[in-house]
Amino acid sequence: MLTRPDTHFSELGIQAIEKGLADPAVSAFYDSIMSTDAVQIQQCLKPFLPHLSLCSDKMPGNAPPPIFYVGKESGQRHLFGEDWASPATPACGLRTPDPDLEKASAEGYRKALEGTPYYGYAHTKIQVNGELYEVAFERLIVAVRPSLQSDLRFCAYLGVIQDLQRTS
């Protein structure tokens, strides 16, 4: 009988996108962002914004950067719900509600912040509001600046959920 680990995160690399192996939404975002100059970056982001999550470039304690924007159609909003994505009175930075997922996903953000877009696949169990799910998704993380001269950087995350099953 085949067995598989509960959590599997692997980098597929941007070559996989260039070979046409990625989800069309990931390919479209990657192609658009790679063919845009820094002056036009905001216009490039605009059509994809509903599907993106945005986070800072700070990784305190090697944790993924805190999220500040969760697009209306984004995979994270779909997965974790409206209450998580749009807290009425945010008391602290937004993080995914599963600590194991946080830990496993950090490497992708680190690589993106080092300067190369990160494209990878993940299959993992997550806990949301006391319920256990198995989720498989691919994700593209790109570090960008809001303008050519800006000192600021932030990460744009596009996650596409391929499979989601409740296990409890």
Added chain:
Amino acid sequence: MHYEFLKRLEGYVPEHVRPVTRAPEKIAPVELKAAIDDANLTEMWDMILTLDYSVSDPTDLSPEKRDEFLNVMSLLLKAFDR
């Protein structure tokens, strides 16, 4: 006598009044914008306001949308907290 009776009622809470659990205080929009500017995050404020909300001033938004935008900006401030 009547006055003394009323004084004793001052601490009375009618039983149909539910105790209020206070949510964290919301920062006023003007103070939030000042904090965003101080943190050098003005570009991000402008970018999200323009790209997602299609206005240049939050006062042009409906109250619900304005609250939503300001909550995103509160998260932005915390996400870049050093």
